[in-house]
Each structure stands twice: as C-alpha cells, then as structure tokens.
Amino acid sequence: MKYVIIGNGAAAIGAIEGIRSNDKKSEIVLLSKENCISYSKPQLYKMLNEENVQNIYYRNEEFYTTNNVSTILGKTLISVDFNKKILLLEDDTIKYDKLLIATGAKANVPKLKGFDGETYSFTNIDEALKLKESLVNKDKIAVLGGGLIGVKLSEYLHKMGKEVILIVSSKGVLSSLGDEKISQILNNEIIEKGVNLLLSTKIVGAKKIDSKIELKLEKENIICEAIVSCKGVKPEVSPFEKTELSIDQGIKVDDHMKTNIDDVFAAGDVTEMYNSIEDGYCNIPILPNAYGGGYCAGINMSGGDAKIDSVYPMNSLQIFDVQMITMGLLSSAEKDEVITMFDSKKRIYRKLVIREGKLIGAALLGDIDRAGILNNIIKCNLDVSAIKEELLNSKINFYVLPRNMREVIVKSYIEGIK
Amino acid sequence: MKRRIICNEDFCIGCRLCEVHCNVKHSKSRDIILAYKYEKEKEPSRMTFEQKEQVCGSIVCMNCKDPLCIKACSMGAIKIEDGTVIIDTDRCVGCWMCVMVCPFGAIKRGDKKAFKCDHCHDEEVPICVLNCPNKALMYEAD
Numbered sequence: 001m002k003y004v005i006i007g008n009g010a011a012a013i014g015a016i017e018g019i020r021s022n023d024k025k026s027e028i029v030l031l032s033k034e035n036c037i038s039y040s041k042p043q044l045y046k047m048l049n050e051e052n053v054q055n056i057y058y059r060n061e062e063f064y065t066t067n068n069v070s071t072i073l074g075k076t077l078i079s080v081d082f083n084k085k086i087l088l089l090e091d092d093t094i095k096y097d098k099l100l101i102a103t104g105a106k107a108n109v110p111k112l113k114g115f116d117g118e119t120y121s122f123t124n125i126d127e128a129l130k131l132k133e134s135l136v137n138k139d140k141i142a143v144l145g146g147g148l149i150g151v152k153l154s155e156y157l158h159k160m161g162k163e164v165i166l167i168v169s170s171k172g173v174l175s176s177l178g179d180e181k182i183s184q185i186l187n188n189e190i191i192e193k194g195v196n197l198l199l200s201t202k203i204v205g206a207k208k209i210d211s212k213i214e215l216k217l218e219k220e221n222i223i224c225e226a227i228v229s230c231k232g233v234k235p236e237v238s239p240f241e242k243t244e245l246s247i248d249q250g251i252k253v254d255d256h257m258k259t260n261i262d263d264v265f266a267a268g269d270v271t272e273m274y275n276s277i278e279d280g281y282c283n284i285p286i287l288p289n290a291y292g293g294g295y296c297a298g299i300n301m302s303g304g305d306a307k308i309d310s311v312y313p314m315n316s317l318q319i320f321d322v323q324m325i326t327m328g329l330l331s332s333a334e335k336d337e338v339i340t341m342f343d344s345k346k347r348i349y350r351k352l353v354i355r356e357g358k359l360i361g362a363a364l365l366g367d368i369d370r371a372g373i374l375n376n377i378i379k380c381n382l383d384v385s386a387i388k389e390e391l392l393n394s395k396i397n398f399y400v401l402p403r404n405m406r407e408v409i410v411k412s413y414i415e416g417i418k
Numbered sequence: 419m420k421r422r423i424i425c426n427e428d429f430c431i432g433c434r435l436c437e438v439h440c441n442v443k444h445s446k447s448r449d450i451i452l453a454y455k456y457e458k459e460k461e462p463s464r465m466t467f468e469q470k471e472q473v474c475g476s477i478v479c480m481n482c483k484d485p486l487c488i489k490a491c492s493m494g495a496i497k498i499e500d501g502t503v504i505i506d507t508d509r510c511v512g513c514w515m516c517v518m519v520c521p522f523g524a525i526k527r528g529d530k531k532a533f534k535c536d537h538c539h540d541e542e543v544p545i546c547v548l549n550c551p552n553k554a555l556m557y558e559a560d
C-alpha cells in the first residue's frame with residue numbers, strides 16, 4: 001500500500017496521524033509545493049515581526065521521520081491521471097494506491113483597474129514574507145477586505161506602527177458572520193485603536209504615482225504605499241480542473257471524506273462538505289475542519305471506518321481587546337428564535353440562535369469561557385427550549401443541562417465507562 | 419491506559435475541597451496554608467465546581483476517546499501522553515480554539531496559555547479524588 005498526500009497543511013498532518021493510528025508500516029509520501037515543513041496559518045501574522053518560521057511550525061521538525069513519511073517539498077502537482085493512478089509533476093511522476101488531496105485554498109486577488117503594481121495577499125508564508133520585505137520602507141498600507149484575515153492583518157500592521165486603512169465594502173467588518181451587533185462592536189474597537197476604517201466603500205481602481213499608489217474610491221481618492229488584498233480564499237483545485245473529479249464550490253466529499261473517484265479522498269480548505277445547519281454543501285475553510293477531515297480521511301484510507309462530525313463554521317479570535325468565539329449560524333432566518341444579552345459596561349455580548357428548539361448558532365464576546373459546552377449542544381443537535389434563558393444569561397455551566405443529557409454527552413466522549 | 423475522574427453527583431455536597439486541593443497541588447509550595455494565604459500568583463483550580471439548585475458536581479478533562487481539542491488546536495500543542503491529554507505550554511499561544519470545542523468546558527484560560535487537569539500524572543490517584551470527603555469523585559484507569 002502506498003499512500004500519497006498532496007499538501008502539507010493541517011489536513012495533511014491530520015491524515016498522517018489518522019493513517020498511522022491504523023497502519024504503522026505502509027509507505028506515506030507527502031508532496032507540497034512549499035519548501036518548508038507544516039506551519040500554522042492562523043499564526044501567520046507573526047511572520048511580519050522578527051519571529052522566524054520555527055515559531056509557527058504546526059508540528060516539530062522530527063514529525064515526518066517519527067511518522068515515517070517521505071516528503072517531497074518544493075514541487076508542484078500539475079495534474080492527475082486518476083485511471084492510471086499517477087500524479088504528474090513538472091519533471092516527475094508519482095504512483096499512488098490511495099490519494100489524499102489537501103491542497104488548501106488560495107487568495108482571491110481582484111484586478112484593480114488601471115493598476116500594474118503589486119497587490120499583496122496574505123495566505124501563506126511566501127506571501128507573508130513578500131509583504132514583510134516590502135513593508136521595510138512603507139508606512140501607509142491599504143488593506144482590502146473586512147473578513148477575518150483583513151481585520152487581523154490590519155491589527156498586526158497597526159501594532160507594527162504602520163498607518164492602516166482598512167477598506168470594507170459592507171457596512172461592518174466580519175459581515176459574513178451575519179451579526180450586526182458583532183460587526184458594530186468590532187468596528188468601534190478597530191476605529192478606537194487607531195485603524196482608519198472605511199466602511200461601505202468600493203474601490204474603483206488604482207494608479208501608481210512614483211513610489212506611492214493612488215487608490216480610487218467611489219467618493220474620494222486616497223494615497224497609500226502598498227495594497228494588501230484580503231478578499232477571501234478559494235479552493236486550490238487547478239490541478240484537477242480537466243479531470244473527472246467532482247468539483248463545485250470545492251472538491252465534493254461525503255461524510256467519509258471520499259470523493260467521487262475510487263481511492264481518492266480530499267480534506268481541508270479544498271473541499272465542500274455537507275453542513276447540517278445549512279442543509280447543503282459548503283466550503284468551510286477553518287483549521288478544525290481541515291485537521292478533523294484529514295484525520296477522518298486517514299482512518300478511512302487505511303481500512304478503518306470513520307465518519308466526520310457535523311461541520312459548520314466556528315472560530316475563536318481576538319481583535320485588539322475584544323475576545324470572541326462564534327459557532328454555527330448567526331444570520332438567522334425568519335423561523336428562528338434569536339435571543340441576545342448585552343452588557344455594555346462589562347463589554348459582554350452573547351447571542352443564541354434557536355431553530356425548532358435546537359441551538360444552531362452561538363456568539364460569545366467578552367466572556368468566552370467554556371464556549372465548548374454550547375458548541376457541543378449545537379453539534380449534538382440538543383433541544384434547549386427549557387434552558388435557553390440560563391444558557392444566555394448565566395456563566396456557562398455544564399450542570400444546566402438535564403441529567404440524562406449530560407450522561408449521554410459524557411458517554412459519547414469517553415470509552416468504557418464502568 | 420486512560421485516566422479519568424468522574425463525579426457522582428448523587429454524593430457531591432458542594433464542599434469544593436476538590437478545587438482547594440487542586441490549587442494546592444499546583445501551587446509553588448504545595449502547602450495548603452502557604453498556598454492560600456501567601457502565594458500571590460495562584461492559578462484558578464483546574465477542577466470546575468458547578469451547581470444548579472440541588473444538583474452539583476465537579477468536572478474536569480474527561481480524556482475523550484477522540485479529543486476535539488487536539489483537532490482544533492492551531493499550534494499542534496495538545497497531545498495524548500500515557501493516556502492523558504496534555505497541553506504543551508511551550509507551544510500554546512492562547513488562541514482558545516480548544517476552549518471553543520471542549521464539550522465539558524474543561525480547558526481554562528491562563529495568562530496567554532491554556533491549562534487543564536493533568537490527572538495528577540505524578541500521583542497514583544488524583545489529589546481531588548483522594549480528598550473528596552464524600553467519595554463523590556471517582557478515579558478510573560482503563
């Protein structure tokens with residue numbers, strides 16, 4: 001048996017650990033176009049400071065030898081012949097028995113009308129280092145896009161002493177979360193801390209003027225020295241475009257992380273999976289999904305039988321002094337019940353979204369302790385009709401759940417309880 | 419082998435000694451008086467006591483079969499060692515992804531680092547279990 005993994009991110013690492021939990025011996029080959037060991041993308045911002053790449057490694061350097069994985073780093077997959085089970089690289093081919101595609105996602109970089117200079121992006125080490133290098137003699141940076149990466153990057157650049165203009169097309173940052181209150185709190189926080197935040201602002205074009213850039217907005221023109229585009233990511237499916245692999249928003253996988261082609265699995269940002277809350281296939285590019293999907297794929301590739309947990313968006317982040325965790329669906333439909341709690345003094349906000357008695361989304365700002373208890377209620381599709389007020393207003397408490405519910409939860413997570 | 423501390427809520431009277439002894443065990447002096455009266459930098463207990471009306475109990479890391487915290491950790495800082503889920507504090511950066519997923523709320527936030535019950539891996543029986551006056555806390559190893 002020869003396993004081949006394309007990619008070296010969280011999904012790939014999960015797959016290695018999944019395979020090795022079943023199969024200690026067979027050959028594993030890992031191919032990645034980046035010439036470095038696996039690193040944590042959520043920590044990528046640190047690359048802008050003096051920190052070196054070791055500080056954001058996702059596993060230690062011995063990981064590959066310990067797990068008996070041969071790595072081919074710095075080489076790019078061009079295409080796959082799924083019938084012959086052969087991977088085509090620029091100057092080489094690799095045969096596989098079982099394949100995992102974990103190529104992740106790449107940055108959306110919109111073309112700016114009239115601009116022939118560099119538009120930076122921020123989704124991998126190369127991009128981060130390129131940006132870092134260019135920052136040396138630049139002070140005024142425009143960040144395009146108010147999603148997670150745009151906001152966090154703006155914060156980092158601001159803390160490095162740069163003058164940051166964050167340009168967002170919607171009414172607030174993190175608008176894709178679908179919660180206006182959160183956007184509003186974060187807008188205020190970002191402005192208060194000194195980032196120049198331009199909301200509801202579209203970019204018409206840009207022009208290079210000597211070493212500066214003139215950014216043309218609908219109402220005004222602004223001058224900056226560098227543009228970083230953080231307009232989201234899209235699955236990296238280019239090697240598979242002309243193949244029979246089923247791709248929609250991403251590579252379509254079932255709850256065993258199988259694609260439509262035999263012996264071919266996919267995991268992580270490159271996939272689309274069934275999202276039980278949305279009742280449809282979605283691309284959810286977050287690290288827990290990547291690792292979890294990879295781990296599940298690894299078990300199934302090596303003869304085990306693992307089913308992926310229900311997947312939905314979730315994130316834990318700190319934006320300046322606002323600590324928050326969001327889980328599930330926050331943009332409610334009409335049929336949903338939404339309850340919120342806001343304490344402006346303590347800067348605490350909590351929101352629960354309930355559909356037919358079941359919790360389907362939760363947001364915690366300020367006090368995030370024990371958020372996982374709520375997350376598990378979402379995951380297990382538990383009825384919260386009787387306890388919703390307590391879940392909203394009290395400190396999160398496991399014992400708020402009825403005893404039978406608690407016992408089921410405990411049982412489901414542990415093995416062999418006597 | 420998996421170590422596990424389970425609370426039988428029928429016997430828990432809410433004395434919170436488990437929290438006290440957990441604190442002492444993880445204090446500098448390991449002395450109950452010194453730890454409580456004189457040590458300034460005290461971590462919160464790794465054990466969480468909770469109550470809802472008559473029902474109460476304590477809860478810690480359950481050493482899940484397939485720990486969600488390991489999958490969510492953005493730094494690969496959580497692993498299983500000798501049957502216990504361990505947080506490598508050198509690697510932990512306090513992203514709180516583990517807090518986001520732990521179904522028992524058993525991972526706590528310290529100063530930029532997560533921490534949790536270590537099941538007193540250097541003791542034969544965890545200290546909280548030893549000191550539970552009503553034997554509500556039970557220790558299992560399988």
Ligand SMILES: Cc1cc2nc3c(=O)[nH]c(=O)nc-3n(C[C@H](O)[C@H](O)[C@H](O)COP(=O)(O)OP(=O)(O)OC[C@H]3O[C@@H](n4cnc5c(N)ncnc54)[C@H](O)[C@@H]3O)c2cc1C
Pocket residue numbers: 006007008009010011012031032033034040041042043044045075076077078102103104105122123124148149236239267268269270285286287288290291314315316317
């Ligand atoms: C700046 C930033 C911040 C983030 N913050 C968070 C956060 O706070 N929380 C969160 O949950 N998620 C966050 N994410 C998302 C998270 O990092 C991803 O979900 C996760 O990294 C996905 O892992 P993956 O293995 O699917 O893909 P990736 O980590 O993207 O890895 C893809 C791998 O495939 C390789 N590859 C791609 N194409 C080829 C090819 N043709 N040939 C060979 N190799 C190839 C690449 O070299 C790479 O090794 C963030 C991402 C970024 C960029």
